[in-house]
Amino acid sequence: MTMPMPDDHPLGPPADERSWVRVATELAAGFAATTDEADRTARLPVENLRALHAGGLDQATLPRELGGQSLSYRTVGAVLRVLAAADPSTACLWLMHIGAAEGLVRHGTPELARYYADELIAGRRFANALSEPSGGNQFLSPQQVAEPVDGGYRLTGAKRFVSGCEIADHFLVNALVDGQPTLFGLEPDHTVTFEPQDTLGLRATRSHLVGLNGTVLRSDRRCPPSPVPKPNHIAAGLAWLSLGIADTALDTLVRYARGRTLPSTGRPLADEQHLQFDVADAVLRLEAAALVAHNSAWLADRDSPHFLPSALRAKPTANRVARDIAQLCLQVGGGSGFVATSPIQRIFRDAQTGWLMAHSVEFCLNHIGTEVVRAPGEQP
């Protein structure tokens, strides 16, 4: 549908990792069969997550020294795009899973890193419990304070939209400790509760409100402060979720337009020139958004200081394209796409989520705009 990236393109997955994209592509073909049913019933696609683990993808994301393959951000991006095109909820759950595990492995002491790597290899599930109800975009600067108690810090509060929380064996949680944002690994006990939120899009992620009711964050699961921000899967990966949704929106609208004959002309809807112009515009924007994401992943693989600014560009660019192509898909589907049994309404709802997820499009635009218009040397 869009121009394929040549295999030897430097921004694409490295040659020795392309087999992982093939693994994901084969699995995704099976996942697509249950996407709409899992969305309708808001059921966690646990079997998909198990298949990704069994296929070796979870372990491959770990650093080599911990038994993984140090999979590049370029490859993880391509994998996420393929998964999101087939089942966006599965892709989101997998991203949060490997992202939380990466956080605990990377920020932990060597002993903790080994522990969490072994847990990921053994098939345990990870989730991010970072966003607070008072302001999800400030998830790196928590407001909730954990008070010192024997063996750790007690936290009473809540985390919002925690994808896959009900099956998580480990949470990556943050809280204010001595006035500093501090990360912990948390194994849920009876003090951790789940309150359904039933999000409008990505329903199968079951991104619930997690209550922490006097929960003790153990000192021996506390991550030491991180010296410098590094590329990470979630910052790098969110753009790719939207690209996958945009791929499916484009594919769906073109198939529908080819198959729908207009009674007034006796010709397929696809023959209408206004639609061809809209589709051409969608293709151009999707190809451009994909290149921005590929470039950002390439910067992440080089551990470049330009990665974070590039991720703040890649994400909103992809989020907007997904939302706009899903809107066009709904427009082309007309009334047939606006009924609960149509995959088009599900694609339309799923396409809204990337925009909201932190950092939201407005947050990114605010950041970029401020940087651009500020006078040289002027402080924010």
Ligand SMILES: Cc1cc2nc3c(=O)[nH]c(=O)nc-3n(C[C@H](O)[C@H](O)[C@H](O)COP(=O)(O)OP(=O)(O)OC[C@H]3O[C@@H](n4cnc5c(N)ncnc54)[C@H](O)[C@@H]3O)c2cc1C
């Ligand atoms: C399907 C789904 C799955 C998710 N999964 C997870 C998960 O697994 N773990 C997790 O921790 N979180 C998860 N989230 C939460 C997500 O990452 C965001 O934190 C959350 O969606 C944002 O919450 P909010 O809208 O309440 O944020 P708010 O920050 O309150 O934003 C409200 C509004 O203010 C705007 N705004 C905020 N800050 C700025 C700014 N600086 N400049 C300009 N505008 C601004 C926003 O754009 C938005 O319009 C998920 C969310 C969704 C929708």
